[in-house]
Amino acid sequence: MLKTQTLISIVGPTAIGKTTLGIDLAIHFNSEIISCDSRQFFKEMTIGTAVPNIDELLAAKHHFIKHISIFDEYNVGQFEKDALLKLDELFIKNSIQIMVGGSGLYLDAVLNGLDDFPEVDLSIREELTQLLKEKGIEYLQVQLKKLDLESYKNIAIDNPHRIIRALEICLGTTKPYSSFKNKPKTPRNFNSIKIGLTADRKLIYDRINQRVDLMMENGLLEEAKKLHPFKHLNALQTVGYRELFAYFDGKISLDFAVSEIKKNTRRFSKRQLTWFRKDENTLWYDFKTDYKTIIDKISERLTTF
Numbered sequence: 001m002l003k004t005q006t007l008i009s010i011v012g013p014t015a016i017g018k019t020t021l022g023i024d025l026a027i028h029f030n031s032e033i034i035s036c037d038s039r040q041f042f043k044e045m046t047i048g049t050a051v052p053n054i055d056e057l058l059a060a061k062h063h064f065i066k067h068i069s070i071f072d073e074y075n076v077g078q079f080e081k082d083a084l085l086k087l088d089e090l091f092i093k094n095s096i097q098i099m100v101g102g103s104g105l106y107l108d109a110v111l112n113g114l115d116d117f118p119e120v121d122l123s124i125r126e127e128l129t130q131l132l133k134e135k136g137i138e139y140l141q142v143q144l145k146k147l148d149l150e151s152y153k154n155i156a157i158d159n160p161h162r163i164i165r166a167l168e169i170c171l172g173t174t175k176p177y178s179s180f181k182n183k184p185k186t187p188r189n190f191n192s193i194k195i196g197l198t199a200d201r202k203l204i205y206d207r208i209n210q211r212v213d214l215m216m217e218n219g220l221l222e223e224a225k226k227l228h229p230f231k232h233l234n235a236l237q238t239v240g241y242r243e244l245f246a247y248f249d250g251k252i253s254l255d256f257a258v259s260e261i262k263k264n265t266r267r268f269s270k271r272q273l274t275w276f277r278k279d280e281n282t283l284w285y286d287f288k289t290d291y292k293t294i295i296d297k298i299s300e301r302l303t304t305f
Contacts, residue, residue, distance in 0.1 A: 003305065005091045005190040007034075008298060010106060011276045012197035013269035015207040016162040017287045019052050021102035021197060025298075026060035029096045034083055035064045036101035036110060039238055041079075042070045047220045048240035060098075066287045070227070070235040080109040091190065098300075099187040104275035105211065111192050113185035120172025128164045128171075143167060156271055158264070160237055180279040188238060191305045193298055196276055205266050212262045215240070224248070239264045 008025060012020045026033050035041075039049040043066045051065060063086050068074050083099075087110075092098045092190040101107060132140060140163045143151040147170040155162045166177035173180075199207075224244035231245045240261050264282055276282060283301075285294055 003189060004189050005097075006302060006305065007087065007097050007099055007111070007190050007192050009036075009078070009111065009192065009194045010101075010197065011104075011107065011272075011282065013204055013272045014050070014102050014104065014265060015211045015269070016197045016199060016204065018102065018197060019056060020099050020240055021195070021291055021294070023056060023060045025295065028291075028295055029094065030097070031094050031097045032044065032061040032090055033064065034090075034097065034099040034101055035062055036083070036099055036102075036106040036112070038076070038079070038103040039075065040065050040108050041068050041099075042066065042235050043068065043221070044070050045235070045241070047215050047218050047223045047240075050215070070230060070233050076106055076109050077114055079106055083110045087190070088232060089297045102272050111188065111194075113188075115181045115183060117169055117177075117180050120168050120212060124168045124172050125164060128167055132164065133159055137163065139166065142165060144170070144191060147171075148178055150176065150178040150213045154178070157264070157266075158267070161234060183298060193301050194279060195294060195298070196282040197287045198273065198284055201270075201285045204269055208265050209262050211255050212240075212258065212265060216258060220244070221254075239268055255273040 007027075010022045010025070012018055022033050025031070037049070039045065040051050041064060042049070043052075049118070052062060056067065064079070064083065087279060089099060096105065099107065099110065137158065137160050140160070141152070141157050144157070144163055144167055148166060151166045151170075157163060158291075167177075169177040169180065198204075221244060222242065224241050225248065227241060228245055228248045230236060231241075235243075236242075243252075243257040243260040243264065246252050246260075247254050252260070282298060
């Protein structure tokens with residue numbers, strides 16, 4: 001069946017300019033924007049997640065920005081369903097829509113669907129969560145390396161949720177988590193064009209450092225302080241908040257916390273690029289490329305569908 005709808009996705013490392021390009025494309029194509037940045041879903045987290053500012057949100061209509069609370073249970077499977085339903089609505093208005101964000105797993109869920117994992121005993125997750133509290137994330141990392149080296153090499157190993165998810169499948173099925181991945185998925189009813197933004201690594205790192213400094217100037221410390229009582233929540237196990245929580249707990253100095261935010265964000269950006277570069281169909285551009293050049297390439301690609 002001929003697909004007449006197209007989703008244009010903007011990917012790349014944090015602080016590279018995805019939001020700006022997404023808005024430029026949305027204005028040009030008279031479309032709306034699906035955000036697939038999982039850190040920007042939460043109402044209580046604004047500064048530390050670099051949520052688009054008011055002017056940016058007014059320039060183009062965004063969906064899935066600050067739409068849930070840190071107290072809500074929400075996962076990539078729910079996002080996949082919600083995003084596909086929203087896209088069905090949006091495609092009625094316009095056959096071209098935009099998706100923007102740096103969360104590779106969430107983007108892949110929309111474009112390709114999730115891998116089908118078997119149900120495992122909930123007690124396994126509870127035990128792993130307890131081990132995380134008692135022995136730390138390093139202990140779980142070692143266990144995953146023993147049980148599933150492929151997953152250890154490919155998932156975000158400093159993300160406790162991803163590690164626990166992989167381990168619970170390994171332990172609950174006695175098979176590697178990676179063995180359930182990359183099976184055939186349900187075809188989507190839209191075409192996909194993926195645009196990647198990048199830059200020299202040093203420049204990316206400089207932009208990240210500048211962004212963190214700006215976040216601190218804009219009140220990240222105060223935002224994190226309000227959230228500190230809830231530091232155990234899944235939503236807050238993320239760069240920019242964990243480090244400041246450690247400062248509030250008297251474990252590190254403020255200067256060191258800020259330097260750790262920068263370091264961990266740089267590491268995160270490196271993993272983002274590794275993830276996105278796996279897709280050979282992504283059209284990569286330097287972040288300074290004029291958006292009209294990118295629109296010309298998109299228009300050319302649209303004629304091939």
